[in-house]
Amino acid sequence: MNAPVHDPLAAYRIETEPFYRPAGHEVALYRHAYRHRMPLILKGPTGCGKTRFVEHMAWSLGRPLVTLACNEDMTASDLVGRYLLDANGTAWHDGPLTLAVRHGGICYLDEVVEARQDTTVVIHPLTDARRILPLDKKGELVHAHPDFQLVVSYNPGYQSSAKDMKPSTRQRFAALEFDYPDGALEAEIVAHEAGVELELAAKLVAIAHCSRELKHRGLDEGVSTRMLIYAGVLIRDGVSPRDSCDMTMTRALTDDPDMASALQGFVEAQF
Numbered sequence: 001m002n003a004p005v006h007d008p009l010a011a012y013r014i015e016t017e018p019f020y021r022p023a024g025h026e027v028a029l030y031r032h033a034y035r036h037r038m039p040l041i042l043k044g045p046t047g048c049g050k051t052r053f054v055e056h057m058a059w060s061l062g063r064p065l066v067t068l069a070c071n072e073d074m075t076a077s078d079l080v081g082r083y084l085l086d087a088n089g090t091a092w093h094d095g096p097l098t099l100a101v102r103h104g105g106i107c108y109l110d111e112v113v114e115a116r117q118d119t120t121v122v123i124h125p126l127t128d129a130r131r132i133l134p135l136d137k138k139g140e141l142v143h144a145h146p147d148f149q150l151v152v153s154y155n156p157g158y159q160s161s162a163k164d165m166k167p168s169t170r171q172r173f174a175a176l177e178f179d180y181p182d183g184a185l186e187a188e189i190v191a192h193e194a195g196v197e198l199e200l201a202a203k204l205v206a207i208a209h210c211s212r213e214l215k216h217r218g219l220d221e222g223v224s225t226r227m228l229i230y231a232g233v234l235i236r237d238g239v240s241p242r243d244s245c246d247m248t249m250t251r252a253l254t255d256d257p258d259m260a261s262a263l264q265g266f267v268e269a270q271f
């Protein structure tokens with residue numbers, strides 16, 4: 001019998017199908033992009049389904065998914081790896097990006113503009129025809145596995161212009177635009193994810209629609225699909241709808257008393 005083959009990406013494999021309801025033909029478009037291993041940007045507001053979509057695609061393509069939430073403290077070593085001291089001296093440890101590059105995963109950098117540009121510069125040579133990752137500290141040039149793909153997400157409405165994606169970075173990617181699903185679909189998603197009746201989910205979605213009208217008029221973002229699911233989960237758990245919405249939407253979204261009472265008004269109109 002052959003010894004089992006060690007799979008360095010075993011922890012990143014998605015075994016069961018992630019629930020995802022398409023809003024358009026993004027599934028087919030992703031498949032085309034993946035066929036050519038084209039780097040992709042998923043654009044859209046926070047909590048609208050970008051992460052769930054890439055999880056679903058990785059599962060359906062049978063590829064492991066290495067996800068990294070970017071932040072400004074992240075260094076290039078956090079992506080590519082570093083030497084660490086162990087019992088036998090110092091040994092190189094591949095970072096998550098390097099693991100995906102070497103072994104053919106999909107690497108998803110969530111909120112990529114949150115990372116400093118001296119960190120994200122390491123992805124440049126991966127996004128052109130060379131498909132290489134230089135590990136400067138180790139003196140190694142890793143050629144990407146044929147199945148490797150880079151996907152990043154980005155919320156264009158949210159960041160300051162200082163944090164916009166540099167043109168030299170963004171023009172290396174093809175882009176898919178996401179938004180909150182239309183009302184009926186969003187209610188179906190909330191009902192499924194929170195385990196609540198469709199009628200209740202539809203009321204929550206109606207609150208979200210009102211809140212989204214306040215974007216750039218006092219709110220940075222309206223209520224997201226994720227927040228609606230949180231509200232639904234608390235309601236299912238026996239918390240009153242008003243308290244649930246207060247906790248998961250109003251208080252979470254704003255510190256401004258006028259904005260908070262506007263949001264409470266939307267909730268009271270439904271419950």
Ligand code: ADP
Pocket residue numbers: 019020021022023044045046047048049050051052053181189193225226229
């Ligand atoms: P983003 O990555 O855009 O911030 P997520 O993918 O984490 O947002 O979405 C938040 C939650 O909303 C998901 O965990 C999922 O429960 C739900 N969701 C949003 N859109 C969809 C969709 N189209 N199909 C299924 N679930 C969705």
